[in-house]
Amino acid sequence: MSAANTSLKDELLAAIPALRAFAMSLSGKPDRADDLVQETVMKAWANLSSYTVGTNLRAWLFAILRNIFYSQYRKRKREVEDADGHMAARLASPPEQLGHMDFEDFRRALQQLPPDQREALILIGASGLSYDEAAEVCGCAVGTIKSRVNRARRRLAELLGLAAADDFMPDPQWRGSPGHMKAHGSRNQS
Amino acid sequence: MQGDDKPERDRSKMTPIGTSSAAVDPNPGLSQKSTLPLDTQIQAHIGRRLIAVYDEILQQPVPDRFRLLLDELDQKTTTPDPAPAKSGGGR
Numbered sequence: 001m002s003a004a005n006t007s008l009k010d011e012l013l014a015a016i017p018a019l020r021a022f023a024m025s026l027s028g029k030p031d032r033a034d035d036l037v038q039e040t041v042m043k044a045w046a047n048l049s050s051y052t053v054g055t056n057l058r059a060w061l062f063a064i065l066r067n068i069f070y071s072q073y074r075k076r077k078r079e080v081e082d083a084d085g086h087m088a089a090r091l092a093s094p095p096e097q098l099g100h101m102d103f104e105d106f107r108r109a110l111q112q113l114p115p116d117q118r119e120a121l122i123l124i125g126a127s128g129l130s131y132d133e134a135a136e137v138c139g140c141a142v143g144t145i146k147s148r149v150n151r152a153r154r155r156l157a158e159l160l161g162l163a164a165a166d167d168f169m170p171d172p173q174w175r176g177s178p179g180h181m182k183a184h185g186s187r188n189q190s
Numbered sequence: 191m192q193g194d195d196k197p198e199r200d201r202s203k204m205t206p207i208g209t210s211s212a213a214v215d216p217n218p219g220l221s222q223k224s225t226l227p228l229d230t231q232i233q234a235h236i237g238r239r240l241i242a243v244y245d246e247i248l249q250q251p252v253p254d255r256f257r258l259l260l261d262e263l264d265q266k267t268t269t270p271d272p273a274p275a276k277s278g279g280g281r
Contacts, residue, residue: 009264016256021247033247038259045263106239125237126244153233162232 008048012041015061018127022062025122026069028111036072040065059129062137066119073115109159117152120145 019040023033043064044051051060110118116138123134124145135142 009260013252013257013260016252017248017250020250021244024247025244034253034255038255041256041259042263045267103239103242107243110240110243121240122244125240153236156236157229157232160236162229162236 011057012044012061015058016041018058019061019065022119022122022127023065023069025110025126026066026115026119028107036065036069039068043068056133059133059137062123062127062129063139066137070115106160109156112159113152113155117148117155120148121152121156124149 016037019037020033023036023040024030027033027036040061044061047064051057110121113121119138120134123129123137124131129137131142131145134145138145
């Protein structure tokens, strides 16, 4: 029993960084994100009987985490709506040039997406899950994930001032030299 | 979850989102312009930002609270239950 426990404990520990990253994307607040992860770990541990060893543990954990998030989100929806007004005022300023885009601006824009679009975008675009895996995590069809990702991409581009709602032909000034856009450095495998 | 436990995908080999074929419009009733493909450069940049936002957390050390939590959960599971007060009785 303890040997099996040690292995699962190690696997859960190894999954914490990814859970924190996903939780942060969902909630946008570090403290709340870590609380979400805490609840996820506790719920996962209590429900280990429903996990099949050898299957995708990370996807199973992600599904638990998002279920907890959504049950809390419905209660906290008012906070999200307050944030919208703040962001709308900010977007009245001229669009930023690529490469000078503030990291915080991007995070704020991400938080403006509806959560189902945001999670699809993060799962597909950042967490390394396949469309099939993301669809399982979110409990929907692969086509639904794809349409959410597409809508999220459009909306994000609009929010960042990179594309107006009516105009998907960006200003030529943004077709700057590729050097403006910093290449992302090497990433650790988690 | 069904399926094999795959090793973590090598994200450096992922195609950045936005560089695949034209987006499919799930709502054909909307304006014609919404079916135009988004600018590849912009979407590739967004793709890199997404990874950066995610990675910023991914590369942080695991906070102590989670190690402590897992230790606690592990100990609770392996600690035998105390003997029942009544002898021979059911639980």
